[in-house]
Amino acid sequence: MLQKLLGKIKAGCPSCDTFTDNTEDQENIEVKSLCFQKLHREEKCQLLELLKQTGRILSSQEMDVVDEFLAHEGHLSADFIGQKLGEKGKRPDLNMIEDVLSLLCRYGLAQKVHLNGTGPWYEHLHLGETHDHLLCTRCGKVVEFEDEDFKKQMKRSARLHGFQPLFQKTTIYGICDKCKKKQSGTISLSDLSIGEKALIVDLSGGNNLRKKLSDMGLVTDETVEVLGKTGPVILSIKGSRIAIGRGIARKILVSPIVPEKESHEK
Ligand SMILES: [Zn+2]
Ligand SMILES: [Zn+2]
Known part of the structure; x- marks a missing residue:
């Protein structure tokens, strides 16, 4: 995934000039975090452009929610965003947060996921990146993974039934390593x-x-x-x-x- 993100980031964002790094060490976690920060800035630029095109204006409180969502990777809840904003002395309304997260889904920057009956969770929708989930039914831990062979197999299965596969989101339920060791x-x-x-x-x-x-x-x-x-x-x-x-x-x-x-x- 990092490879793809780096490729995209190096292509640069037409709306801002923040992508000047030329980092080669792709294994470095700090690099990864930097890449995400840049990607999120690029996505924010794209969102602002989309808002302009559609005539939608976001209040500063709504923009705070956007920024908080973009500041974190993973599966985020409206409560989590509210809590993080609360730590910064802001008191956003939970319904407003849900509305902004739904807007991000409609504008193609986020997607809503339900995992094992919990949620909704909101995760980033990075263009060109698709992942599946491993979910521990004991502790609820979620691991995201990308496996090209797995995706190909899913597409083959869809075609066998006459389906034209468009996208997939698979959750494999199981027991994580930590829970296995505990038992x-x-x-x-x-x-x-x-x-x-x-x-x-x-x-x-x-x-x-x-x-x-x-x-x-x-x-x-x-x-x-x-x-x-x-x-x-x-x-x-x-x-x-x-x-x-x-x-x-x-x-x-x-x-x-x-x-x-x-x-x-x-
Ligand atoms: Zn577990
Ligand atoms: Zn995910």
Whole structure:
């Protein structure tokens, strides 16, 4: 992505003369930050031009929101922008912030994303840059990635169904490295994420409960997969589905199954 951004930045912005650096060290984080700053200035110039062309005038408070949005990369909420402006002694109205962020989406400078039912989040729309998301269902961490092979495969899949692919935004749900390391050994079944498989290791609780669970097929060394967690926990077990209460799920100790890597994965 940095390569592309550098290319764009070096092309320069017709409306301002801030792009005079000729930095070659592309691995340097400071360079990256500098590149983003320049890109954001270029985008602000383009926005001002668009506003002029469409006859839209932004108040100074609205412009503050634009500047605050442009000052940060990543997935930003209206609350976050409000908080950052608050730290600078400004008191913007949350609805006004939402309106400005929506305007940035309409003008092609931002896009709205929903991740795992949370959001809306607003992220920058840098021309020519498309990324997909990895989302940790445990801690909510989001990683953006760009993989040309992945994009090509998605396009191939679309064409196979007669679709002309225009753009894609994919979220891969999983468990991040940090959360994987934290879950050494056994955890309670209620802590599993949707889509996660685990081996039942132990059942706590009285004899009556154990009998009830074993009648449902929940016995040690059996594999379960979590299908749902909103309300009761829905499990897939032995080719069937069962529902158990959250309290009961907490009493079942499991060992998460880490999927084996495919043979072509490194
Ligand atoms: Zn995580
Ligand atoms: Zn993103």
